[in-house]
Structures are given as C-alpha cells and as structure tokens.
Amino acid sequence: PAIPDSLPRLEELAHNLRWSWDYQARSLFRRLDRDLWESSGRNPVLMLGQIDQRILNEAAADRAFLAHYERVCRDLDHYLSGEDSWYRLNHDNQQDTLFAYFSMEFGITDCMPIYSGGLGVLAGEHLKSASDLGLPVVGVGLLYQEGYFRQYLNPDGWQQEAYVERDFYTLPIKPATKDGEGPLKVTVPLDGHPVVVQVWLAQVGRIPLYLLDTNLPDNSAEDRDITDRLYGGDRDMRIRQEIVLGIGGMRALAALGVEPQVCHMNEGHSAFVAIERIRQLMMQKDYSFDQARIEARAGHVFTTHTPVAAGNDFFPAELIEKHLGRFYKELGLGLQQFMALGRQNADDAHEAFCMTVLAMHLSDHNNAVSQLHEQVTRRMWAATWPGAPEAEVPVSHVTNAVHTESWISHDLAELFDTYLSPGWRDQPGDVNLWQDVNEIPAEELWRTHERRRERLVAFARRRLHHQLRSRGVPLSRLGWVDEALDPQVLTIGFGRRFASYKRPLLLLKDAERLARLVNDPDKPVQVIFAGKAHPRDEQGKEMIRSLVHLCEQPAFRKRLVFLEDYDLDVARYMVQGVDIWLNNPRRPLEASGTSGMKSSLNGVLNVSVLDGWWDEAYNPEIGWAIGRGETYQDESVQDQVESEALYDLMEKDIVPLFYRRSGNHLPRQWVERMKRTMIELGPLFNTHRMVRQYAERYYLPSLDHSRWFATKDGANAAAVAEWEARIQREWPNVAFIDISAD
C-alpha cells in the first residue's frame, strides 16, 4: 500500500522501536486496524505492508486520527532531541563519547524474537533506559533467522519446539549502510576461511542496535546457519556464533566508522570483543600485544550472570585452534599463549578455554547482578586470581532491574499520571516521587488491579482454548474452559524458564494440601504457570509434562493452568494481573531474577526464597520470604522443608490477608502492602537506576582510563606493560628478609 501524503512519517514511526514502550504510538497503530495489529503480531512494519489501502486513505482523512498522529510525531521529535535527558544535564562535558553494549540476545518486543529469557530482556531494557537517559550507547547483537523457539505441547504434555523463519524486511529493522552505499558487510575468519556478515540496524529510541546476519549467498550453507537459532547448536556452533558476535561486531562498528571508547560485554558470550579490540589496536598503532592488551582492557566492562557452572561457555583447545588459529597468529601468539587468556591457571595445559575467564582477564570492571550474586561470583571465580583473598577478588555488583514503562499496566500508569508527579516516567529512581502512591485512594487502586486480574483471566481462557484445540481436544470437551479460573479469586503467578534450579514444581509437592488450598469453598486460590524448557533439557520438559498432567485432574482443572509459549506478552499479562508472584529457586543459583520486579511495579506482592534481588529487597512489610536464606546439603530435604514453609505461608498469612475484607469488599491491609511494595521497590528496581550506576561506576571511569592510555602515543600502556612484566618476572625473588614486631 502507498502511504498517504498526509501521513509521511508513518514508516519512520514504525521503524523506531520506541513504540514498544510508548503507549500513544502503539495505540496509533492499533487504531488504524485493530485486527491486523493483533494478527501481525503487533508489528507495525508488517502491518503497514499488509494494510488495506482504503483503511489508510480513510485514516488520512480522519481529523481525530491526524491529530493523534501529529501528537505522536511531535513527541518522538522531542524525545529524540534529548534536550532534558539525564546525561545531557549531568555528564555531557565530553565530546565524541561512545559506549558499546554487546549481547547474544536482546528482548525488546515480541515481533523480534531474538531473546530467550531474562538475559535478553535485561539487555533490551538496558538500551531502552540508555535511550531515555540520553547515554551515548550503541548496541551489538545477532539477527537470528529463526531465533528462539515457539513452545507448544503435544497431547501428552510434552514440549514441542516450532521454529518460525522471519522475513527481515517485515521487521522494524533496516540494512545498515555507510555513506549511502549498499548494505554494509564485513568478514570474519572462521575455520580458516572468511565468513561474510551483513549488518542490520534496529533503532531503539535514540540508540542504534546493530544486528549481524550471516545468512547470505556469499557464504557456504554451513556458515549461513550461524545466525539461524539462538542457543540452538552444539559447541562448534556456539563458538562460531560468539566469534561473529565479538570479532564481527567490533569489525562492523569499525566499518561503520563507529568508535566506542568503552565496550560493555553482557555475559561471556561476547568476550571475543576484547581480543578483536587488541588486534585493532596492534594494527592501527603498531603496538606490541601486551601494550594493546593493557590499553584495550582499560575500556572493557564485563557483567557475569550465571552462578551455574554449566551456564558458562568452555571451549576445548581443538575448537580454539580450529576457528581462531589464524587469528591468534596475527596477534603473534601461539595456541598455549592464547589459551592462557581463557584459563584460570595459565600453566594447566588441560584446562578448557572459558569465556568468563577471558572477559575477566581483559576487563577494567567485572560485575555481578545482585549483592548476593557478587559474593557467589567472588567465590566461584577466585582461582582466576590465584592467592588473592576472596574479599579482594575484583568483582562488584549492579543489581538488575526492569524498564518501568515497558512493564507497568496502562491502567496503573493512568492512575500514576493522576496522583504522581509526571517525573515518574522519566525519573523513576526518585524516591520522593513514589511517596505519592499513598495519595491513590485504596478503592481506586484495588478496582484498577481487579480490572487487570479480569483481563488476565480472559486472556488465559482464550489461550487455553486455543492451545487445547491445537492439541486435538474436540470443541465438545472444552465447555469448562469458559469457567477455568475465576476473576475474583486470589491468583498466583509462576512464569519463568523451566530449569530445575528454579523448582517450578515446588508448590505441587503435596498435592493434597494444594488441593485443599485451591478448592477452599470460601477462600480459594488459583495458579497460572508458564515457561519454556531449553530444547535439550529433558528434565525441564518432564517437569512441564507432570505439571500439565496435574492441571488436567478434576480437582485442579479450573484452578491450575499452564499457558504455553511464555514470552513478553504472556509475561506482561501475568505480572500485571496476578496477586502473588511466586519465586522458589534453589539459593543461591538465581543471580538476580527480574520478573518479580515487573510484578512489584504493578503492586503484585512477592513470595520468594531469599535469593538474587529478593535477598536485598525483602522486608516483611512488602512481601514474604520462604525460609531465611539457608542453604542445604541435601536437595530433597530442602524441597521438603521449603515446600512446607510455602504452604504454611499460604495458609496462615497470605490467603487470610487477601480475603480479609472491609464493608465494601476492600482488602485494606492487602492494598496497604501493594502501596508499600510500589513505594519501596519502584525507585530501586528500574533500569534507569541501573544504567546510571553502570555509567557512573564503570563506563565513565573506564572512559577516563582509556583516554589516559590513548595519550602519549601509547607510552603509558608501554610503561604499565613493562611494570606488569617486571613484577611477574621478579615475583619469585620477593622474600621476607626481616620481621620485627613489638
């Protein structure tokens, strides 16, 4: 269809992903054609490619639509100008500053399925907040043809994975170009031959996100598949993906003329960034390897996310030699010297190459993602700094967070607009501003929340109907679905990956006790579950199957529901509509967790093990803790003790509090807790706070370090390299010669 003359910027609006967190822009597209908006997967680019010309022409002549359109355009212009952004007001005394953020996944909106879970959502929201704050950042990631899988279940409840191939020209992205030439391409060495990588651009508000794609006719069939699936392949595929992300990513930026001073590696996947930066410095400035290593290191920030050893990437020497043999020769290194960069013990010829260790060796700042995770990380990686006391292992933390405007329900946002100062959108880190949540009348807050719960129940019924039909259940046996769940009943949400350490079945441990809870005639409870298991995690799939079997039993059918294909959309309905968000990982394996933050923004109360973020957020006035932060030797004992603690909390505290109603059916004390939750957690667990901390604690100091090294033609880097070498060389000669004490 042809875009009418009176709506010249419609394409531009569709291509700036700011609509994914701007309600006005989204509702402009929805207003055009409600059905198509939904059927296009809420993808305005696909929508504009399929829309009926007549509808567009009508919109172009509709005064109300035009006014809405003008408002959205004006707002975007103001937003993009960045006039009153935090960075402009506080730090913009440096010219030509640029930070780059690398991640294997980005969760920005559902029509771009290049994320699998929390890590990706965090990366997407890091960019959204960087954009809101005016921080000069570019993002770099991979553009997967199929991305992560869509989940559906077979009639036995066994997870099936469907991969949907994307047509990039129907996504809100464009080929990246330089100086108006054709699509930008770079090459990356792999297995002794060059692989061609095309660069795409997704505009996230003010932030460009460059996405790399190897599915090109220039490449062999095998190489075309590198950017096919997220976390889909074996070790060999994984290292090739990580080479494309790290080395290809840095080359793409160089080819675009984009020169970041500081590179942030989000998780070990992108740690090859560090070695490519070293190579570039050696080529450009004729540095020695050590000189380049020292200078590059000053500009690297690394965040680790995974306290589960198996979640970190390890590569055997054969794979490193196969894919990077030519590369490290260019650096003047042999295999063992290169392997040492990724080993805790450089002299251990059997140790595999670990991406986390590589990143830690080559970063100015290493950080974990919560206070507790910092301690766990120090212990876990202490051997990377042999002999250093745990307290001196150089790891700090910035606690994860969520992007407020991406998760708060529109209904609640409207209440905030009425009762809070308008700054709640731009400065959600301001503690004082959240105090005004107290001004919201309890009745109004409760009605708003009940409306969200009703919407969640309607949504769940629709999904349930659809998924059971797809599983082959005849319509005649689906009558009960219209009565599944009850919009008045205390609703618990459990939405997260089905990994065994997250223990999705803990609440089901004592089926009889659970049946009594959910079927209580006066004070019933219902639970909505959702989550994907990794395609190769048989245990995770087994947990889904047993959960689904239990959901099918008559005692549970209307009260326990599993929603297929957990994604941002399902998550949004859940965190906005439930009353309780349940989280029961095995401490301390949940590095942070973020879904509980999404729910707390919406006044949902958390019930959680004291792990990750909840260990620092919990206080008895806002939510509940399962246990007191104990760790156990025996997992079955732990499950027994903690499931009983959970039932006790439900029976004695949570259910009675929820159903304690005043005259007009209002649970006053519950609403009081909802308010406390928002007031206390709102200002802390938002990505504006998080990104500011990254900027002030890591990016800006690193920027100074890099600039210091970049002066004097590398003399500073040479001096530090020299010093390090001397200390290493002379260390064995250090001795206590005399000790005296009084």
Ligand SMILES: *Cc1c(COP(=O)(O)O)cnc(C)c1O
């Ligand atoms: C927030 C989110 C996650 C991460 O939630 P955790 O609490 O960290 O487990 C995973 N998947 C989706 C779709 C999300 O929105």
